[in-house]
Amino acid sequence: MYIPRPMRAFKRWMKLHGINYIDALRFIQNEENDAVWVKTVADLHQGDLVATIPKQSCLTMKTSGARHVIEEAGLDGYLGLSVALMYEKSLGPDSPWFAYLQLMPQFEPIPLLWSFDELDLFLSGTELHKIVKEDRALINEDWKECISPLFDSATGVKLNPDDFSVEQYLMAKSLIASRSFEIDDYHGFGMVPLADLFNHKTDAEDVHFTSVASHSDSEEDSEISDDSEKSGNDSQISNNGSDKKNTYESNINDVGSELNNSDDPAVLQMIIVKEVEAGAEVFNTYGSMGNAALLHRYGFTEPENPYDIVNIDLELVLRWSSSLYSSRYSRSRVAFWKKLDYSGCLAQNSEYFEISSDGKPEIELLVLLFVMSLSEDDYGDLSLQLSSPGACNKLTGTVLSKKVHVILEKGKEMSKNALLTNAVRSALIEVADLRDRLYGSRSLEDDIKELSECCFVKERKLYHSLVLRISERRILQKLRAYASSGLLRNCARGTKTKKLKVI
Numbered sequence: 188m189y190i191p192r193p194m195r196a197f198k199r200w201m202k203l204h205g206i207n208y209i210d211a212l213r214f215i216q217n218e219e220n221d222a223v224w225v226k227t228v229a230d231l232h233q234g235d236l237v238a239t240i241p242k243q244s245c246l247t248m249k250t251s252g253a254r255h256v257i258e259e260a261g262l263d264g265y266l267g268l269s270v271a272l273m274y275e276k277s278l279g280p281d282s283p284w285f286a287y288l289q290l291m292p293q294f295e296p297i298p299l300l301w302s303f304d305e306l307d308l309f310l311s312g313t314e315l316h317k318i319v320k321e322d323r324a325l326i327n328e329d330w331k332e333c334i335s336p337l338f339d340s341a342t343g344v345k346l347n348p349d350d351f352s353v354e355q356y357l358m359a360k361s362l363i364a365s366r367s368f369e370i371d372d373y374h375g376f377g378m379v380p381l382a383d384l385f386n387h388k389t390d391a392e393d394v395h396f397t398s399v400a401s402h403s404d405s406e407e408d409s410e411i412s413d414d415s416e417k418s419g420n421d422s423q424i425s426n427n428g429s430d431k432k433n434t435y436e437s438n439i440n441d442v443g444s445e446l447n448n449s450d451d452p453a454v455l456q457m458i459i460v461k462e463v464e465a466g467a468e469v470f471n472t473y474g475s476m477g478n479a480a481l482l483h484r485y486g487f488t489e490p491e492n493p494y495d496i497v498n499i500d501l502e503l504v505l506r507w508s509s510s511l512y513s514s515r516y517s518r519s520r521v522a523f524w525k526k527l528d529y530s531g532c533l534a535q536n537s538e539y540f541e542i543s544s545d546g547k548p549e550i551e552l553l554v555l556l557f558v559m560s561l562s563e564d565d566y567g568d569l570s571l572q573l574s575s576p577g578a579c580n581k582l583t584g585t586v587l588s589k590k591v592h593v594i595l596e597k598g599k600e601m602s603k604n605a606l607l608t609n610a611v612r613s614a615l616i617e618v619a620d621l622r623d624r625l626y627g628s629r630s631l632e633d634d635i636k637e638l639s640e641c642c643f644v645k646e647r648k649l650y651h652s653l654v655l656r657i658s659e660r661r662i663l664q665k666l667r668a669y670a671s672s673g674l675l676r677n678c679a680r681g682t683k684t685k686k687l688k689v690i
């Protein structure tokens with residue numbers, strides 16, 4: 188059987204560093220793109236211990252030769268780990284992790300590493316376009332502030348600036364985003380050999396990566412005294428960086444007793460959480476996330492991802508509103524909506540509303556569109572109630588006007604249907620159309636056709652950005668269907684949809 192060289196050297200390296208795994212696991216390398224995946228050649232059962240990894244074999248801020256440089260500079264988290272990774276790579280064969288680093292790709296082609304032209308070409312309109320451009324600016328700042336001063340480190344460790352350039356930093360960031368795990372409080376984030384070879388499957392993982400959480404592995408350095416650490420509880424580690432409590436049975440069986448299950452807190456364990464048939468790929472999970480988050484952090488997407496969402500910025504709603512109403516009108520309606528204690532989700536510089544994968548909008552957006560589309564009379568009544576003495580308490584109760592009988596109180600069980608007037612439904616459709624126009628002049632059908640002709644391996648950026656565009660645009664399509672189904676029903680009942688134009 189053909190085994191590419193880096194894999195063979197890596198296997199020898201694992202043995203030397205006490206990383207053990209059951210014989211049934213096979214690490215398969217795709218000859219076309221060198222990507223690795225893990226398969227089992229024997230049936231695996233829930234609770235089987237399939238691999239053990241000493242924490243000391245992981246590349247972390249604490250285990251790296253750059254530890255003193257990192258500590259002297261006061262770096263931690265992803266920044267500290269980036270320096271550790273760039274440093275060990277710069278040592279070449281002199282690094283204790285050389286064989287591991289040889290197997291690791293140079294970088295993960297996440298959008299952070301795409302050119303600005305590629306970002307515009309592939310991601311315009313998607314949830315990632317703006318975010319990735321902002322990331323790039325922040326990363327340049329981080330590099331200037333935290334990495335470039337290291338060249339004058341007083342620790343005596345000489346760093347070659349070429350090995351710590353912005354480009355090297357970006358590459359290290361891409362590997363950390365896509366392959367690092369949070370190990371424990373002492374080590375923080377780290378690169379974990381073997382554990383980082385498992386691919387992701389949403390909500391269908393086979394293996395969990397766990398640690399008997401304790402600090403006693405960490406040399407004599409006892410500065411960490413977190414209570415959960417002392418308790419020695421098992422905690423599940425996922426490479427989206429969050430620790431979760433174990434959810435699977437704890438009666439661990441070692442497959443064929445090949446591995447010793449110990450409570451040694453210095454060792455990480457990989458445990459099977461459901462039955463896996465011989466011949467199948469063994470998947471981990473990186474968390475429950477939509478395609479924008481998967482592409483952002485890991486550089487891939489999944490078709491039919493149930494966690495997909497699309498966001499509609501408040502700014503876009505205001506743009507829609509400006510096509511119908513004066514800006515004074517829109518401002519006062521938004522101010523009224525806020526007075527009722529509503530707001531969108533808040534991100535760095537924007538306020539937005541989420542549309543879930545089934546095309547359903549958040550109640551906050553419905554209330555805003557409802558308020559926007561109230562007639563002057565109804566709006567006047569409501570405003571009056573709000574401005575009357577003691578209204579704030581009263582108003583956040585039932586808000587009634589002659590024609591409007593809707594509870595606008597935040598937190599109260601409110602029927603979405605009561606808000607879905609014809610005017611709100613029409614507004615939703617128009618806002619969805621505006622949002623869809625951000626993707627440019629190509630139609631959803633054009634995108635679907637292009638995806639069917641696109642090569643997953645050779646045109647990776649195009650492929651995954653098309654999956655993202657299509658999944659977002661399908662949500663907008665569902666939003667339109669959600670809004671228009673009732674519109675038809677209402678019209679059939681003889682209710683007319685009236686466009687409001689208030690000056």
Ligand SMILES: C[S@@+](CC[C@H](N)C(=O)[O-])C[C@H]1O[C@@H](n2cnc3c(N)ncnc32)[C@H](O)[C@@H]1O
Binds near residue numbers: 386485487
């Ligand atoms: C932790 S590594 C997993 C091992 C990786 N396949 C390798 O070649 O080393 C994470 C990377 O694997 C790839 N990957 C993981 N799950 C995937 C999936 N379901 N579909 C496509 N690529 C995936 C992505 O490139 C991701 O950034």
